[in-house]
Amino acid sequence: TCSGTPICEAPFPAVDEASRNTVVGISNVDLSWDIVPGQIGCQVQVLRALGTPPYQRQSFTSLGENFDSFSLNTNLFIPGVTHAWRVRCGCSSSPIVAGPFSSWITFVVPSGITLSSFPNPTKGSSTVSFSLETKDRATLEVYDLNGRVLELLFSGDVDSSTPYQFDFDGTDLSQGVYIYRLTTTKEVVNEKFIITN
Numbered sequence: 001t002c003s004g005t006p007i008c009e010a011p012f013p014a015v016d017e018a019s020r021n022t023v024v025g026i027s028n029v030d031l032s033w034d035i036v037p038g039q040i041g042c043q044v045q046v047l048r049a050l051g052t053p054p055y056q057r058q059s060f061t062s063l064g065e066n067f068d069s070f071s072l073n074t075n076l077f078i079p080g081v082t083h084a085w086r087v088r089c090g091c092s093s094s095p096i097v098a099g100p101f102s103s104w105i106t107f108v109v110p111s112g113i114t115l116s117s118f119p120n121p122t123k124g125s126s127t128v129s130f131s132l133e134t135k136d137r138a139t140l141e142v143y144d145l146n147g148r149v150l151e152l153l154f155s156g157d158v159d160s161s162t163p164y165q166f167d168f169d170g171t172d173l174s175q176g177v178y179i180y181r182l183t184t185t186k187e188v189v190n191e192k193f194i195i196t197n
Contacts, residue, residue: 008038008091012099015042015087022085022107029077029107031085032069036099042089044070045101049081063093079111079187113189115182117168121194124171128153128180128191131163136184142168143179150178158184170195 019034031044041063048056060070067089077083084106090098112133117126130140140154150173153166170178173195180191 008097010097012036012038012089012091012097014099015089015102017102020087020102020105022105024107024109025074027074029072029074029109030069031072031087033087033102035066035068036089038091039067039089040065040091041093042067042087043098044085044087046072047084047104048077049083074109075186077109079109079113082106082108111187111189113182113184113187115180115189115191117180117191117193121196122170123197124173124195125167125169126193127165127167129163129165130182130189131161132158132184133160135160136186139183140164140166141181141183142170143181145177145179153180 013036015033015036021032023030023032033042041061043059043061046058046060048058062070070087084104086101086104088099088101090096110133113130115128115130117128119126128140130138132138136158137156138154138158139152141152142150144150150170151168153168154164158164168180175195175197177192177194180193182189182191
């Protein structure tokens with residue numbers, strides 16, 4: 001090997017656990033770590049939760065002595081659910097000489113949507129409120145548990161971080177559980193509410 005270049009042999013060192021960092025932004029999840037001296041590439045494994053375990057595991061490999069970060073689109077992840085990632089780096093791909101994987105680091109991609117109603121339970125009349133983190137189109141509807149649309153409260157463009165409020169008069173409905181459903185171009189969020197006598 002050239003002077004100053006580490007010899008590639010097992011066991012290859014692990015990534016410094018303390019150097020790993022996760023930054024969750026609006027459009028990307030940025031993963032980073034310190035370069036391991038002598039590395040020619042690293043492998044990132046991501047566990048994407050499918051609501052609840054079992055998780056969906058994906059591996060991403062990149063060659064490059066200066067490979068110390070990886071960026072993933074937030075659209076890959078279910079909002080509000082725990083996901084995880086880990087990394088290992090190596091000095092040879094044939095044969096594979098790589099360090100052990102780091103421990104898993106968990107992260108959550110926020111939904112960016114708030115949806116709530118008050119009072120809940122209600123005698124029939126209630127106010128439903130929502131806001132979105134980013135500008136989008138949205139529809140707010142009232143459903144019964146059989147999936148029937150009872151009323152359309154809103155449909156249109158929504159500004160980011162602006163609270164929207166709508167009154168719903170359900171005094172003619174029988175007591176039971178109903179759903180406020182907010183649909184955007186990215187996701188659907190439900191809020192259950194109860195009508196009592």
